[in-house]
Amino acid sequence: MGTMTYPYQGKYVEGLLAEGKIQGFAEGKIQGRAEAVLEVLEFRGLMVSDEVRRRITSCQDLDVLRGCFRRAITAESVDDVFG
Numbered sequence: 001m002g003t004m005t006y007p008y009q010g011k012y013v014e015g016l017l018a019e020g021k022i023q024g025f026a027e028g029k030i031q032g033r034a035e036a037v038l039e040v041l042e043f044r045g046l047m048v049s050d051e052v053r054r055r056i057t058s059c060q061d062l063d064v065l066r067g068c069f070r071r072a073i074t075a076e077s078v079d080d081v082f083g
Helices: 011-043 050-058 062-074 078-082
Strands: none
Touching: 011 050, 011 062, 011 078, 050 078, 062 078
C-alpha cells in the first residue's frame, strides 16, 4: 500500500512526516544497540540486574551505548561496562 497524499498536504506536512521517520529510525537504532549490549552481557554469563537493565534500556545516547557495547565484549563485570 502506497503513501496517501491529500490535497492539503504541503511541504510542511511532508517535512513533519520525514522528521518523524528519521526520529523513528534513530530510536530504533538506540533500542537495537541497548538490546545488543544486554545480549552480549547475558551471552558472556554476566549477571544483569533489573537496575542495570533499566540503565541500559533508558539510555538515549547512541554514542554512550556504542561505548557500553565495546566494553561489554571484554568486561569482567557489568560495572566495567559503564566505565
